[in-house]
Amino acid sequence: MEENSNTTKIVMDDLAKRLGITLEELKPFLTHKTYRYGGDFSITKALKDAKSEGISLDAAAEKIKKQLESSPFISRIEITKGYVNCWYNYKNLFNLIINTLNESYGGTDYGKGERVMIEHTSVNPNKAIHIGHLRNAAIGDSLSKLLKSTGYEVIVTTYTDDTGAQVADNIVGIKFLGMPAEEKGIKLDHYFGDKVYIKVNESYKTDPSLLEKRSDILKAIENRDKEISKLVEGMVGKVLRAQLETMWRFGVFYDLINYESHILAYKFWDNAFNLLKEKGEIKLENEGEKKGCWIFQKADGEKKIIVRSDGTVVYAGKDIAYAMWKHGLMEGDFKYRRWITQSNGKTLWTTTLDDSETENHPKFNDVDRSINIIDITQSYEQEVVKEIIDKLSGGKAHYIHYEYAVVALSPETAKKLGVKEEDKDFFRMSGRKGIYINADDLIDRLKQVILQETKSRNKDLSEEECEKIAESLSISILRYEMVRTDPKKILVFDMDEALRLESKGAIYIEYTLSRMSGILRNAAEKIEDVGYKDDLTDQEKKLLLDIFLFPDIVESAARDLNLTAISNFASEFSSDFNEFYRDNSVIKSEGRERKFRLWLVNTSRTVLKNASEILGIIPLDRM
RNA sequence: GGGCCCGUAGCCUAGCUUGGAUAAGGCGACAGCCUUCUAAGCUGUAGAUCGUGGGUUCAAAUCCCUCCGGGCCCA
Numbered sequence: 001m002e003e004n005s006n007t008t009k010i011v012m013d014d015l016a017k018r019l020g021i022t023l024e025e026l027k028p029f030l031t032h033k034t035y036r037y038g039g040d041f042s043i044t045k046a047l048k049d050a051k052s053e054g055i056s057l058d059a060a061a062e063k064i065k066k067q068l069e070s071s072p073f074i075s076r077i078e079i080t081k082g083y084v085n086c087w088y089n090y091k092n093l094f095n096l097i098i099n100t101l102n103e104s105y106g107g108t109d110y111g112k113g114e115r116v117m118i119e120h121t122s123v124n125p126n127k128a129i130h131i132g133h134l135r136n137a138a139i140g141d142s143l144s145k146l147l148k149s150t151g152y153e154v155i156v157t158t159y160t161d162d163t164g165a166q167v168a169d170n171i172v173g174i175k176f177l178g179m180p181a182e183e184k185g186i187k188l189d190h191y192f193g194d195k196v197y198i199k200v201n202e203s204y205k206t207d208p209s210l211l212e213k214r215s216d217i218l219k220a221i222e223n224r225d226k227e228i229s230k231l232v233e234g235m236v237g238k239v240l241r242a243q244l245e246t247m248w249r250f251g252v253f254y255d256l257i258n259y260e261s262h263i264l265a266y267k268f269w270d271n272a273f274n275l276l277k278e279k280g281e282i283k284l285e286n287e288g289e290k291k292g293c294w295i296f297q298k299a300d301g302e303k304k305i306i307v308r309s310d311g312t313v314v315y316a317g318k319d320i321a322y323a324m325w326k327h328g329l330m331e332g333d334f335k336y337r338r339w340i341t342q343s344n345g346k347t348l349w350t351t352t353l354d355d356s357e358t359e360n361h362p363k364f365n366d367v368d369r370s371i372n373i374i375d376i377t378q379s380y381e382q383e384v385v386k387e388i389i390d391k392l393s394g395g396k397a398h399y400i401h402y403e404y405a406v407v408a409l410s411p412e413t414a415k416k417l418g419v420k421e422e423d424k425d426f427f428r429m430s431g432r433k434g435i436y437i438n439a440d441d442l443i444d445r446l447k448q449v450i451l452q453e454t455k456s457r458n459k460d461l462s463e464e465e466c467e468k469i470a471e472s473l474s475i476s477i478l479r480y481e482m483v484r485t486d487p488k489k490i491l492v493f494d495m496d497e498a499l500r501l502e503s504k505g506a507i508y509i510e511y512t513l514s515r516m517s518g519i520l521r522n523a524a525e526k527i528e529d530v531g532y533k534d535d536l537t538d539q540e541k542k543l544l545l546d547i548f549l550f551p552d553i554v555e556s557a558a559r560d561l562n563l564t565a566i567s568n569f570a571s572e573f574s575s576d577f578n579e580f581y582r583d584n585s586v587i588k589s590e591g592r593e594r595k596f597r598l599w600l601v602n603t604s605r606t607v608l609k610n611a612s613e614i615l616g617i618i619p620l621d622r623m
Numbered sequence: 624g625g626g627c628c629c630g631u632a633g634c635c636u637a638g639c640u641u642g643g644a645u646a647a648g649g650c651g652a653c654a655g656c657c658u659u660c661u662a663a664g665c666u667g668u669a670g671a672u673c674g675u676g677g678g679u680u681c682a683a684a685u686c687c688c689u690c691c692g693g694g695c696c697c698a
Contacts (some may be wrong), residue, residue, distance in 0.1 A: 028641040037644055044643050051681075083644065301627080302697085379627055380696050405628075405694085425693075453663075473663095485636060488628060488692070492635090497650090501663080504649055519660050560640070568637060569646075578664060587660045589694050601660095623663075 004448050005100050006108045008552030010072045011093075018067045019045070032549060033392065038078055039085030040545060043068075046082045052300030057082040090541060093548050094532045099605060104149065105547075106554045106610045110154030117326050117365070118144045120373035121247065121254075122159040125236040127193025129246045130436040131493055132407040132429055138482035138616055139404055140373040141252040145614045150558035155364055157256045159322075162236045166197070171231055173200040176213050181235070189242035190438065192235070193431065196485040201432045224265070241340070246440050248343040250475055251616055256364050257350040262334055263322055264378040265353055269313060271330045272284040272321035281391055296388060303579075304384050307571050315439070316381045323385050327397040328366030336361040371396040371561070376403040376488060402561060404487035410494035426492045437493065439478075446474040449499050454623065455512040472618040473510060480506035504571070509612060510620050512574035517621040519586050523598055533596040539580035541598075543604055546573045550607050554614075563615070571610040577604055 009023065016026040029045040046061035047255020053060065061079040068086065073096075076087040122132045144154045153442040161167070173179040183191045204210055220228035239259070247253075263269070273294075276282045283297045285303070292309030306320070307313050324330045334351040335358040342348050349361060349472055374382060382401035389399040395429040406428060409417070414427035417435050429436040451470040458466055481498075484505065485491065501507065536544070548571070586597040609619045 024641095031643085042644085047643060047682080057681095060654085081644070195650075227669095298625085304697090376628065377695055383627090403628080408694095428694095457661085457663075489636085490629075497635090500650095502650070504663095507663055508649090511661080515661060515664085522660055562640095564637075568648090571637095575648085582665055585660065597649090622661080 001162055005105075006110070006551040006555055007093075007096050007100055007548050008550075009555075010096060011548075012552075014071055014073060015068060018071055019064065020067075033545070034083075037083065037085060038080060039076075040088045040541075041086055043084040043086065044082075046079075046084060050082065061139065088545065088548075090534045090536055090544060093544060097544070097603070098530070098599075100551075101606075103606065104610065105606050106550045107151070108551055108555050109151040110555045110558060111147060111150050113151060113153055115153045115155065115367045116147055116371065117155045117157060117159045117367045117370040118147070118373070119159055119258075119370070120144075121243075121252070121500060122161075122374075123243055124164060124166045125160050125162055125239045125243070126170045126433055127197055127239075128187070128189040128438045128440060129243050130429060130431070130438050131442060132436070134250070134439045135404060135407050135482045135487075135491060136373050136375070137247055137250065138479050138488055139254050139402070139563065141250075141370075142479075142483050142566075142614055142616055143373075143402070143561060145616075146554070146558050146561075146563065146566065149610070149614065150555055152558075155256065155367065156254045157258050157364070158254050159258050159260070160236065160240060160398060161260045162232060163218075163221050165214065165263050167232060167236060168214045168221065169200045170196050170235060171217050171228065172210055172214050172312075173197070173265040174231070174235075175217075176210060177203060182238075184543055187242050187440065189239045189246070190440070192239055193438075194434070197431060198434050219263070222264075244340075244342070244348075244476060249443070250439070250479060251618065253342050253344050253346055254348055255362075256336070257339065257348065258322070258334075258599075259351055260318070262351040262353060263318060263325075266334060267333060268321040268325055268330070268332065269317055271332055272317075272324050273307070273313075275324070275330050275392075276306075276388070279392065281388060296384060298384065298387055316384050319381060319385050322389055323370070323372075323389050323399055324392065325365055326367060326370045327389055327393060327399065329389070329392050330398065333365065336364070368396060369400065371400045371402050373402045373404065376405050379403055391482075400561070402487070405490045407491045407493055407582065409437070410492050410497075413437075413493060413495045416495065426490065433510075437495070441496075442498070443474050443478060446477065446499060447471055449501060450474050454502065458622070459543075469620060469623050472620055473507065473623065474509055476506040476612075476617040477501075480509070480567065484561040486564060506615075506617050508607065508623055509570050509574050509617060512577050513605065513608055513612065513619050514621060514623045515581060516577065516601050516608070519581075519601050520605070521597070521621070522587055523594075525598060527595070527598050528603055529598040530595050533593055537580075538585055539576070539582075539584055540600060542576045543573075543580055543600055546576055547603055547607050550611070554611075566611055566614050570608060570615060570617075573604070573608055573611070577608070 012026060013023050016023045019026065029043050030041060031044070032041045034042040043064060046057060046064055050057045061082050061084050064084045065077045065079060065392040069077060072092050073089050074086050075089040078085045101607055118140055120527050121133060121137040144156050169190050174181055177197050177200065179199065182188055217228060221232055282294045285291055285293050285295050290303060290305060293305045294307035295303045296306050297303055305314055306317055327607050335355065336349050337352040337354065337358060339348050339350040352358065372382070379401065386399045386401060389397050408426035408428050410426060411424065414435065415421060419427055419435055427435065447470045450473050451466060454466045456472050553565055553569050557563065584597060586594065586601055589597055
């Protein structure tokens with residue numbers, strides 16, 4: 001990668017230097033695309049300077065204008081009410097872009113190769129992936145793509161709780177309700193989630209003795225009872241495999257599976273506990289109602305129990321040990337083995353207890369930064385984990401709880417799934433009660449709707465080709481919907497709305513990509529000997545400006561872990577391109593103009609394609 | 624009892640980190656544009672006391688405090 005492929009930064013650095021400040025100091029004063037007030041961008045620094053320097057607004061603005069006038073990147077400056085409005089020198093912007101351009105344009109070396117571990121998906125291995133899990137996975141996968149494109153080395157893991165009550169529930173179904181371990185014609189994760197799990201939970205109501213059976217099974221799992229362990233391992237492995245197939249379909253891949261049972265088997269908690277005691281991060285309480293408990297004192301003064309007086313560890317204990325492993329803050333590591341080859345050809349590794357299968361494996365843990373995509377309801381526990389990691393590492397390790405809110409169902413959709421009417425704006429999903437929407441089912445339904453549309457629009461394409469388009473589109477739509485808004489906001493899902501296809505979103509972006517490809521296809525011309533074209537149209541300028549700003553949008557999105565910034569860009573850029581399309585014919589233009597426009601379309605496609613890929617949108621050439 | 628998240632047109636959202644000009648999109652409604660590189664597109668109209676009240680500031684959707692509504696967590 002180029003030493004600095006962030007085109008925006010190159011120019012802003014130049015401006016900052018001329019103003020005698022740093023780039024970081026300049027940024028708060030900058031607003032781009034201020035067309036309606038005049039200029040391509042505006043600087044508000046004079047409004048501050050006038051006060052701090054005790055001079056008039058006009059004088060302060062005039063001073064800034066003088067300092068910037070000689071920049072090769074600026075062609076014109078006007079002052080309005082203290083705002084310094086600037087127009088770019090598009091010829092120099094064009095030269096800058098064409099010199100930094102490559103297939104991965106937008107990416108930078110911002111991360112400087114820092115290793116980051118991202119944990120996402122982490123679905124209990126007893127059911128199919130539903131749309132709530134999909135939000136988690138979509139966010140995690142998009143973040144990993146964003147960080148990869150900004151120069152980070154990313155390790156993606158998913159956590160599998162193979163020791164919990166939900167897994168035990170399914171074992172109860174097989175062992176005591178006589179349900180078969182699989183059923184023909186139904187995907188295994190669906191079978192367990194939609195049939196076994198629900199049946200077992202219904203049975204608990206009529207036969208409470210089954211609950212005792214479950215706790216026996218949980219004990220057997222904990223004690224690594226041979227028969228039960230084998231049963232669990234078999235079921236977990238198969239269900240997990242089925243879940244992964246769903247995720248692969250969505251374009252989501254992993255590097256490593258972490259099993260909860262292995263964290264227990266390797267006694268990571270014991271190591272962690274000893275270290276925490278040794279370092280004095282947790283203390284034995286000698287008085288009061290928490291007497292006999294090992295407690296961690298949070299920054300806000302609260303005393304959080306880590307080990308109860310009866311010696312049992314709270315749930316967060318395991319999370320703490322796991323986090324310490326991630327950041328290499330304690331002795332010990334798992335053994336690993338190659339498990340399966342994913343549909344993208346990449347090996348998926350898993351932790352293992354088996355010595356004989358351990359091979360040379362990549363280094364997975366000991367990262368300075370870990371991003372943990374975990375439901376917002378776990379914020380409190382995660383805060384404790386974060387504080388402990390902060391303290392243990394002396395502030396060196398960055399444990400990030402990337403919190404997101406649930407996907408809930410609209411009243412109409414909930415009602416269709418059998419929820420009795422209540423006056424609420426949305427309804428939480430429940431695996432136990434069967435109130436959820438599986439990702440596989442949704443994508444299939446969406447695909448059918450899109451397929452009809454695709455066929456009617458592409459009479460010349462084969463059924464197979466139409467289906468491929470429909471598949472890509474439906475996946476793109478769902479992935480985009482999962483990341484386009486603030487992750488902390490509850491996402492209310494409505495089936496009818498989802499199947500209506502009129503939302504702009506991913507369809508709009510895909511349509512724009514197809515349009516770009518169409519132009520390049522119809523032109524059927526190699527793009528070469530491209531030079532700057534004088535008298536750019538407003539739409540050409542807009543596109544050039546978007547292209548120019550793109551690397552910095554990606555970089556600041558990576559800095560803030562903000563996917564919304566990318567989706568907003570993709571959407572606005574599409575809009576700018578469609579305006580360009582309306583008024584600037586590419587095919588009909590000639591000579592220099594034609595070459596320039598072909599280059600502009602091609603470059604725009606690179607930009608929109610790269611933005612789309614971060615968002616999980618599969619770029620199409622036609623639709 | 625303590626803590627966290629959300630509140631922006633009828634609906635869904637962006638903007639809040641880093642205060643700056645006339646609050647930006649989409650859906651829905653209404654009115655237009657296909658003999659022209661894909662109309663899954665483009666253009667226009669109507670629609671917002673930015674939850675409430677106060678504070679800071681030359682300037683607040685944005686920062687601080689109060690309260691209200693919705694969701695969640697800890698004990």
